[in-house]
Amino acid sequence: MRLLAIVTLACLAGCSHPLEIAGEGDIVSASGERGCSLEEYNSGAPTCSENYISGAYDEIYQALPRPGWEFEGWGNCQHANPQTQYCGFSVPAKTVQDFWGNTVPPLVAYFTKFSAAVPPITDLYDATTNLEPAQQISTASALITRFADRARDRHAREDEFQSYDHYLSFYWEHRTAAVEIVDTIGRGGNTITFNVTTQWKLSPNEAELRFFYRGINTVAEYHNNGVMTRIDDTHYTRNVSYNSKTNAPLQIGDRLEFELSQFLEGVPNGRNNYYGTTYLYIVGQGIVPWETRGIFGDFSTEREDSFPISATGWLGGETTLPYEYSNEPDNHFLQMATNLSSINGQNFVLGRRVHHTDFEDGGHNESPQNPPFDALAGLLGNHYVNHSCVSCHTRNGRALPPAVGQPLKRYLVKVGDANGNPDPLIGAVLQPESSMGNPEAGVTLGPWQESNGLRRPSFVFSGVQPEYFSARIAPQLVGLGLLEAIKEDDIKALADPNDLNGDGISGRISRISDPESGHTRLGRYGWRAEQATVRHQVASALNTDLGVMTSTFSNPDCGQAQTDCGASGTELPDEHLDTLTDYISLLGMRARRGLDEPVALRGEALFDAAGCLNCHVNTFDTTAHHPHAELRNQTIHPYTDLLLHDMGPGLASTLDEIHASGREWRTAPLWGIGLTADVSGGEAYLHDGRARTLDEAILWHGGEAEVSKQAYVALTAAERLALVTFLKTL
Template sequence: MNRHLILLVTIGLAPMLAFAARIEFLENIHRIHWNAQADTVYLMEHSIDLSNWSAIGPVLLGNGEERTYDVPHTDPQLIFYRLLRIPADNFKSAASDNVRPNYVAWVSELADGTLRFEFYSLVPSDFADIHYSVNGGSQLNLRMSGNGPRWHYDTPPLADGDSVNFYFTYDREGPVEDTPSYQHIIAGDNSGGSGGGGSGGSGSEYEDVLPPPLSPASYSHGLDFASDQATIRIQPGIHPESMIVTFRRNGGPWQAQFMTKTNDEWRYSLTAEDGDLLEYYFYSITPDHIRSTTFSRSIGSTQSTEPPPLEILAAGRFRDRHENELRFDPYVENYFDRSYFGLTLLDYGDGVDVVFDPAEPMNFVDIKLYDLDETPHEERGIDVRADYAEGHRMIPVDGKFYWRIDAVTPGQFIDLEFTLQRTRTGQQYYTAIFRFFVGEGALTQRITDEVAWSGGATSVDVYSETQYSFAQAAHNALPETLDKFLAGKNVFDRVFDESQGLGPLYNAKSCIQCHANDGAAKPPTTINEMMNGMLFRVTKASPSGQIPHDDYGVQLQDRATTGNFPEGRGHVQYTNQAGAFGDGGAYSLAKPVYTFSGLQGPGFLTAITSPRVAPKIIGMGLLEAIPTSTLEGWEDPNDTNADGISGRINWVTDPETDQLAPGRFGWKAAQPSVSAQAGIALREDIGVSNPIYPDSGEELTDTDFDPLVHYTRLLGVPMRRNWDDPDVIAGEQLFSAMGCVACHVPTVTTTDDHPLSELSGQRIHPYTDLLLHDMGDGLADSLEEGDAAGTEWRTPPLWGIGRTEEVSSHSRYLHDGRARNLTEAILWHGGEGEASKEAFRTLPSAQRDQVIDFLRSL
């Protein structure tokens, strides 16, 4: 049976994998095909364990055409091949095609100006020496580094034009032999002579012919011992024509044996004794190339149950470009149409199986490994794209793609990325880089310091296009939740029209109209500017308390569909309110004054109004996941500890259960859940009925409503920046010392049993207690919501506040956007926040700046 396995491997930094190699399995022969580049020297190597490699066959010269080389192969042992590729201009020793010399030698000019000598003995040798002189100077005689058969030596930095003369000495299991002399001119023309040596260049590179070993998903195995027989078992999860086990006992020689199939299980038995150490791995080459990790077991009475591999489940969406490049953060066209994938990483401690599971067929998937040996990972500059260390084409099996990362150790940092091509369109996409430490069983981040993880494991990284910082899915999203997230984003982005339920009265046609980039809206800056993302809540007085207005309901809607009339418009102007800092510096606050026009009838004279701007919506699922018991532990309505803070829960009726529940969302904490918040916003802001508020019929059904709620729950929180800056640290200490943390609680842990596992058990830093606090007359209006009085406001979460200007293109804060910057937002605090405000106002200017630096870091 003939079979071809195609592998495309990266050359340099080319965006597409370009070097083609394939292996054809013939009877007793492995025939290797490759595109032999002109002016290139090749040497074939093989290995049975991907650790110990040896040269086979002769030197092979490239001619710009496809070449083949046949390797005899008569036993079941799995063999891996790779080609050592050396530019002919760098090659120094004599090279005749299809002739095997005693050695090969070449040089490489490295980026730091050093010259690397390389010597590869093709006969048994114990050492190699280099003898060289520069510009006719004294000759240096040095032992080269390496254990054989390959050695190298790097010179100190040399200058352009330096002439280097050199030769090698090596032993041949007894006789010591000198090579001919060679010359190399740094950055010069070295194309003459035998092999010449190039003017710089990258030197040698390895190209894989077969991929590193691969484990398919869903295989399981076991080891039994009885009556001096050890039986190795495997269920490979796919259907190979044969399975081979390679094993050794007590450190002896490796043996490869065919296994016997019974139903879906393959077995092999060998003679063993109690206490033997057995090492083994499985593989098959027909019809799919697979290989397990190497297992090590003490059998018999000392046999232990090996724990299963650590499993990391992840997901990602397609990207137009790589991390740190433009068009990485925005969503691809038709992002909601199966433009995502699942990722499984099976971590065995000494190797990692990678399974890439796209939502639809792909022509290919390439894996790129970055700083494979870097521990810990060094943070890259935000505008610098990483250079990958190696790239491979993954192995397709039943629509999934597989690869194995070998020779890793616990604690090692791994970062990898994928390139893929969609079958139905031919479009090529990229992914984010996935990062983890071997042995930890969870993804980590580009920034590995968890102090920066505002949203715990959900925290999202921020790259060049910071305006999209709030629009990303939780970092730890799973495939099924990411699929629903993308469907929900499609509803969030939808511009509703009358056929989809818009109106007849409304404030916006879409969610994103108010929450641009999922951020906060901006109030008008002039009296005639139309409000976008800002509205007025409305009530009227009654003997039993405030109730919806007879004419205007609970919200003034300033837009209407064709044939209908808006209820009226709100306008805002500002008056200046002067003040002074404790050090004498002056400041001015902008106090809003509201007027109305176009009102439908005199009934508005009885209306009680409250202006509101749409807030940022990141992390709402995490806030919903804070246990009610935690909120109850925070509240102190009677100020029993006499700290001047009397926060309390706004208990509201949950529209889904008709039971009292803590309010968590809205400026006065009037909504108890993300679904309740989404339902009221759809009905009042867009005029669309929905499963929470069906009115006379659902214009948005569960099919769209559930993904919308899911999207809002799963929006990630951007990681902090500059958290380790001395001024930021000092500002954080001042923030605490001023008493701000009494309301803006820094840290809390979410419930362990949230329906979305991504949100469960997360240690987060939202800087809120979600409680109502009396903020004084300066921020008060007369409107009540639930138990919330006109002077009471929910503590808004501060995470992401430092990115407001980048995401929303403004720096307005507080419930009505009156504060033009963070300093003004603090200075508007009164009531329970008065003491903290005064502490800030009386700080020296430099310390006030530190507090603001801290807030900008969030």
């Protein structure tokens, strides 16, 4: 609870600003010119003062909680930074000359005291976290970049084949490579060296590494084609020092597009010949997401040459992918992060195999040449929702509702009692399938209920009719690792559970018990922020959706009256849980599109003006302490605050859960939302898929979002179209 007493720091002549502290903490000047603490005032020290200022005044304050307390928010702060505990204050000269403490409201910092009932949140990562090696390091003699690549069927720009972004048979066997770029340009050297480590030996005369896109006869032609020098069966190298496009030695800032070919020799399974990913390397900088410019065949243009995408389009920071040119729009969400570390390439594809495996028979859902994963066969639980991860998360995109009368195959239906406890007959999740021939219950989509152009679903249950339930459709999976890397303090600074700033928005942190450590964590995942990490989210889905027990969740989802739930214990070894977690964490995010499109830019301004950014926060910097190098120190644009918000009765479910009411939902990230139709083959938004368009999704907003919705409703038709156009660029 919050300490009731408020310490008021009176303003005397020469005082800079009246300060108040609610709870235990300090308000400290970030410039170091003064510090205000409770001890000073309780001991009778002068109030926060400094020399008289005769001109305009600007200052930045920081709120510092004491042990056992947590910063909650600012009151009367003119320029609060939504991602820190800082407050900026700016006062014009006339107000200062009039002893502005008498005319300007006091600056207030609120702190929450923790008790056993409300424990403090423990950060996921800090300075003690074990870190994977950096993906890029800078030395006095070279810039060294280490990343992973995978085998491809065709080339990046060959839209006629549609065979670049998809995955080939046996993609997890011998078909990834670790690449090291040693760039000495501008550091006493004149050469860039590419060192390649493969999983299998390459054909001696076909181990190609191509430099500098040419695009004259085909869109797969390069100026500098050459075979790498073999060191041994799995190590190869090649140097480049001359820019074939400018006919000059390499210089810092040069664009070096390259493509590795993994032409294997006598690989045990599958074919031998593969190409690789097309990367754009900026000399002296590193690998960047790219776009093409010009028209192939038109020599007056760049002929589809590669250029860096503007940094404003890097939704996922350095994980951001290039634009797609192979005419495979349904594969947008299946790609490795652009900056995937050299040590994680094989883990990524091994985790992908788990994701695509049927836990009943071990079958792989893609190429018929892929053999069963026997180690996972037979793990499907007594009660389950589906057979594999990809059955719900097809192509890692948003699911679509079924036809009326059909089962909710790609939904999770949470159930419980009036207090949010698991339903005694079927547990916390309705699992409509059973390997024992005795399903818990069934649920199908009932007729849609339409009103004023909006629809809401109805659900038909069989076997059991839960009084309290919440149906949730499968969300997209890209970007989850980056959400885990957002710093807790940045999210907590956005929370305003008591609406202290009076803007009508009272986002609330979801406090979750860590199933492995018991620590209280900040919830980030799920429609109601019920899990704190990607690993926990993955393990929870395995547990309830597939009935597969892991070391994280080793007990089956079971009501107290059930007797056929199966035994407890770890079924899926940690090595497979770990690689699956890595795969989900390290998926690449497609770049924002339409960066120079006037309608989209107008829509972005309208999105801001309507107050949408109050919850759909666009920018964060990730922590320096995340274990994965790919996710550390990234500037990302997820468009979420990861907080719980009351969205009003229109979106409410009947189920109140332990950590969230039936009206509360986590702010859904918007990155990738514009690719929904491409990936999913249709559009469905919000927690139960009711919205058929983004316009409908906005019109369903209520509660804390009511003011923003009304601002949207007040727009002209052209303005509403512009705002939606902006969303579709994400």
